[in-house]
Structure formats: structure tokens, C-alpha cells
Amino acid sequence: MPRKKTLPKFPYDYIGERAQEYGTLDWMEKNQKKTTRQCVEYLFDSKLGSIEIEDFSNYLILDLGCGTGFSSEALLDLNFNVVGIDILFDMIEKANAKKTDFSSIQIFELILASITQLPFQPNSFDFIVSISAYNFITYKKKTMGEVNHILNETAAYLSKLLKDNGRIVIEFYPNTIKELNLFTSSFTNNNFNGFYIKQNPTQKSGQTFLLLKKGGINYGEM
Numbered sequence: 001m002p003r004k005k006t007l008p009k010f011p012y013d014y015i016g017e018r019a020q021e022y023g024t025l026d027w028m029e030k031n032q033k034k035t036t037r038q039c040v041e042y043l044f045d046s047k048l049g050s051i052e053i054e055d056f057s058n059y060l061i062l063d064l065g066c067g068t069g070f071s072s073e074a075l076l077d078l079n080f081n082v083v084g085i086d087i088l089f090d091m092i093e094k095a096n097a098k099k100t101d102f103s104s105i106q107i108f109e110l111i112l113a114s115i116t117q118l119p120f121q122p123n124s125f126d127f128i129v130s131i132s133a134y135n136f137i138t139y140k141k142k143t144m145g146e147v148n149h150i151l152n153e154t155a156a157y158l159s160k161l162l163k164d165n166g167r168i169v170i171e172f173y174p175n176t177i178k179e180l181n182l183f184t185s186s187f188t189n190n191n192f193n194g195f196y197i198k199q200n201p202t203q204k205s206g207q208t209f210l211l212l213k214k215g216g217i218n219y220g221e222m
Contacts (some may be wrong), residue, residue, distance in 0.1 A: 032070035032131060039129045039169040039209065040078060048167060048194060048213045056080045059126040060107065062161070064115050064170075065133020069095030072108070075129070081107035083125075086133075087114045116150055122160040128168040134183070135172045151186035159191045162214045168192070170210040177204050187212050 044051055053059070057079040066072045066084030068091055075082045086092050092112050102108050113119055115130070115137050137154055141147045158168065168187075174180035184196060187210065194212035 029070050032067070033074040035131050035171055036071040036074035036129065037078075039131065039171055040075070042169045042197070042209055042211050043127055043129070043167050045211055048211060049165075057106070060124070061127040061129060062120075062125045064128060064130035065136070066095055066110065067091045067131075067133070069098045069110075071129070071131045072110075073098060073101075076102050076106060076108060079106070080127075083107070083109045083111065083120075085111045085113045085115070085118065087112070087136075116154050118157065118161065120161055123163050124161050126163055126166055128158060128162065128166070130168075130170045130172070132171060132173070134170045135174070147182065148186070151182060152189055155186040155190040155192065159214055164214065166214045168210070168212040168214075170212070172208060172210070173206060174208055175205050180208060184210060191215055 044053070059080060061075055061080045061082055063072045063075060063082055063084040066086050069084065072082050072084040072095060084092075084095060086095070089112060092110055096110050099108055099110070111119065115134065137150055138147050141150055162168070170183075172183070174183060180196070187194070192212045192214060194210065197209045197211065199207035199209075
């Protein structure tokens with residue numbers, strides 16, 4: 001899988017031989033881990049309210065769409081306890097091979113599951129991150145009604161999964177301002193407040209970070 005300017009196609013670029021290649025690319029690992037660390041910084045952005053944490057080992061974070069495990073590795077390196085989920089067996093299989101590299105003291109679980117159908121109890125997680133995967137929950141949704149339904153249903157369940165004042169950072173790639181607004185409104189409609197940061201503010205599409213807090217005050221227009 002050579003480095004491409006276009007975004008990978010789901011699920012075709014993440015299965016079979018491409019999954020194997022995805023998990024061995026140095027540039028992919030570097031990019032995924034860098035983005036994950038950036039997401040963790042955004043979890044504690046001052047606009048979401050002050051919070052002081054010196055030791056992440058007391059906190060459980062959910063990695064939505066963990067892929068071959070690069071993002072989960074970065075979270076474990078920061079001493080988080082991590083649960084990673086991915087809908088693709090080929091991805092989870094590659095991630096699972098990395099479990100032996102980490103301390104048995106830390107929680108590191110990998111589960112084959114969809115972001116839209118998560119097998120967890122309410123109030124399970126302190127934080128949630130998603131790296132380049134959240135776009136895919138609208139895969140095969142053909143009408144605007146279907147898209148709105150799955151976005152709002154998923155955001156509502158993520159709110160239930162988070163503990164009080166829990167936080168989410170989602171890094172994704174909306175194609176248009178309209179699509180960005182659909183994603184952000186699904187969270188503001190379901191007990192989240194926050195804002196977004198675009199990697200390139202002059203572009204209508206491209207890498208975007210949603211910084212979200214469960215409940216709390218309204219931080220301004222998203």
C-alpha cells in the first residue's frame with residue numbers, strides 16, 4: 001500500500017493482503033501514533049474545562065476502529081488501560097499479535113465489533129478516541145434519513161458508555177461542510193458539547209478533530 005493522497009476505501013483497503021501491508025508500513029505507524037497522541041492532547045483542551053491527570057493508568061479509554069493496533073499502542077505507551085474495537089477481523093487479528101508487547105498490569109482488550117453496535121455496559125469508559133474510522137459508520141447508508149439515524153443512534157449510545165463528564169475526540173475526514181455539520185449535530189443532539197478543529201482551516205474538507213465532553217456547558221458553535 002504505497003502512500004496515497006486519496007483516502008483509503010472502506011472496507012476494501014483494510015482486508016486481506018492490504019490489511020497485512022497496512023500493519024507493516026512505517027509511515028502509517030508514525031502517522032497513526034502521532035495523530036493518536038494529538039487526540040489525547042485534545043482530550044484535555046482547556047476549552048473543555050480544566051482537568052488535571054498525572055497518571056493515565058487509572059483510566060480506561062475506548063479506541064473506536066483500532067485497526068491493526070497502532071492507535072492502541074500509542075495509548076498504552078501513555079499508560080492508559082485500553083479497549084480497542086474494530087469491525088474487520090483482518091485488522092483485529094493483526095492488532096491481537098501486539099498484545100504480548102505490553103505489561104500484564106495494564107488492561108488491553110481487543111474486540112471484534114462495530115462502532116454502531118458496541119457490547120459494553122453504560123458508564124464503562126472515562127474517555128473515547130477514534131482515529132480515521134468514524135466516517136465509516138455511514139457506510140452503505142443511502143438516504144439522508146438513514147445517515148441521520150445511525151449518526152444520532154451511535155452518538156446517543158456513546159454518551160451512555162461514558163462516565164459523567166467523560167470526553168471524546170474523533171479524528172475524521174468529512175467531505176463537505178454539510179457532512180461535518182451532520183456529524184457534529186448528532187453529538188450536540190445527544191448530551192455532548194464541544195467544538196471542532198480543522199487541520200487546515202481554509203479547506204472545506206479534510207482532517208478534522210471533534211472535541212467533545214459529555215454534558216456540561218455549551219462551548220460555542222460547532
